[in-house]
Amino acid sequence: MSVPQRSAPPIDELRKFYVGRSINEVPKPAVVLDKTKVKKHCDSLLKAIEALGVEFRAHVKSHKTREGTQLQAGETSKSVKLVASTIPEIEHLVPLVYEFQTAGRTVDILYGIPLLRSQAQRLAAIARQIAPSTISVLIDHPAQLDHLVEFASSAGFPAGVFIKVDTGYHRAGLPPAGVNKDDLITRLIQLEESGQADFIGLYSHSSLSYSGSTPEQAMRHLQGEIYGCLAALRQHSSSFGTDRELAISVGASPQVTSVEALVGTDKLSDEAEHLRQIMHGISTNQHAGFRTKLELHAGVYSILDIQQLSTQCRGAILGEYEDEIAISVVAEVCSVYNDGERNQPEALLAVGTLGLGREPCASRRGWGAIRRNGTKLGSNLENRLIIDRISQEHCIIAWDKPSEDGMVSPIPLEVGDSVQIFPNHACVTGALYEWYLVVDSESEDDQNIVDVWIRASGW
Known part of the structure; x- marks a missing residue:
């Protein structure tokens, strides 16, 4: 399903015009990106994620480029998990997805807002291009279950599904006590049993940490997201079925990058030690009878801005x-x-x-x-x-x-x-x-x- 889009000039034409010139000599205004700094931030977080033994889903919405996505994904993990805010972002990444798959890496791209009826077939067309189990979606309303059916009918296989949980930010999602709104969970499990959905877990995105100014505040917001998702599991355990593993996907750049303070040192603050124990417990313990795994997601950490630095979520690690x-x-x-x-x-x-x-x-x-x-x-x-x-x-x-x-x-x-x-x-x-x-x-x-x-x- 091809949708006409505004397109940039061919990349060869752009490189011929710009490469080798000074940014002071080009038509202005223009936006500049320092690839060394992007790589530094991506490598730093990937190193911390690996040390903590959790999974990571890189949000591409901040830069919306293949090159930036490649830096966020790194080179070593066998699984590449991404999240995008628009369908064109996902379409733009298709050639990179092929590269990942050719290298033997599995790919899962999450469409980062509750699935739209108008985009279900378009998303299914992308999924057909890049293989089953590569596209996941969010839902937070029973009416969206029909969109899952439309996706599966068009793609020939189901989409992965996260239920969006609102842990206090109030942008999207259902509160932990209300995630089974109008039997949402029960009906989702029925779709899974009929091959029209693949339930993955719970997803929360909270930008409350943007208003913080210390690593401890960022860590508390991350804890709050984890606790909110676990509360949803406990309160609705009977609806989720049995013998399954569920992902708990949480984060935003300040709280996720604050976890870098948890590695490389044996002496942690009480707040940091508490967070490390919580994160370890997600992957090693059962919760409400389910096996759980923790997935962190973040995006703007890769390029940063004034707002991100003002949160001071990584303490004295960052400079001017x-x-x-x-x-x-x-x-x-x-x-x-x-x-x-x-x-x-x-x-x-x-x-x-x-x-x-x-x-x-x-x-x-x-x-x-x-x-x-x-x-x-x-x-x-x-x-x-x-x-x-x-x-x-x-x-x-x-x-x-x-x-x-x-x-x-x-x-x-x-x-x-x-x-x-x-x-x-x-x-x-x-x-x-x-x-x-x-x-x-x-x-x-x-x-x-x-x-x-x-x-x-x-x-």
Whole structure:
């Protein structure tokens, strides 16, 4: 079932135009991705996941690229588990899925919102391309069971199914006490017995940890998700049938990356030790009579942004924005107001909401922060230029903090200069572009474009 989509130019054409040029020389605004930082974050989490002996499902929605997905999947595991937010993301990954399968790796891609009737046949068509047991879906309403039947009829085999549990975030899912709404579980098991569904387990995604500011807070949110799913199992154990293994899939980037604090040290905080025991218990003990396995899922950890760093979910492990955030937007200075035209020095940039997004960060002022690089922006370590005000296609930058003596330094930029902006929310910012200009911070010139990664786009 082919659906017309907006498409990027051929990759060879993009590489011919961009590769070898500086990000300062290309048409702006443009979105930039540092592949070295992406790989660093992906490798770090994969190492922790392996050490903890749990499973991992990488969310691809933040970058929506094959290359980023390959880094998230790593090279060693025999099983690749992914989650995507849109059908085009899954379609975009089909060539990569073939590569994984050719290498002897099994693949399971979860469509990350409750299954839509309008997308059931389209998802089934993808499943037919890449083999049975490769597509899973979420449900949280009895009416969606009909969509499972339609998928199975179209694909010729069932979809894997998670029941979405709401553990307090209230974006989607059923509360633990209500997951059998109108006999949802009973009817799902009946579909499984007739070959029209393959029940995998329970899935919770909570972004409550985005408001935290310590590793301990992130860990408590992860514990809360696990407890919520276990409560659903206990309260509805008689409906799930017997002699089965059920997956408990939980997470969001802050709480999942906080588990890195659980490895590489023998001395843990009480909070960390408690979480490690809970995680170990999922895979080694039975719960409500079922064998259980723990699966963690996360996405934006791979590129990070201002919001993610503000959670401080990994404590002192992470450095400054320049060290950790892989995504930035390069924009040009249109005008500078240093001569009393305003109450404070400001500059005008040719990028706005349609190039940055308009996502707030609870613990940071403004709509993005300017990268400190070179002599102009690297001298004032106590202050930083930020996106102070934002409009549709342009924005105003100013100093984050006014000086104590009331004397505000001039903006150290000139008309025509280029700046890099770290966004508040990487997922939204990336979605405003069709491809990334890829740089490598390990190279001699970290502003030289070494590749182009095409993003999935559309619906």
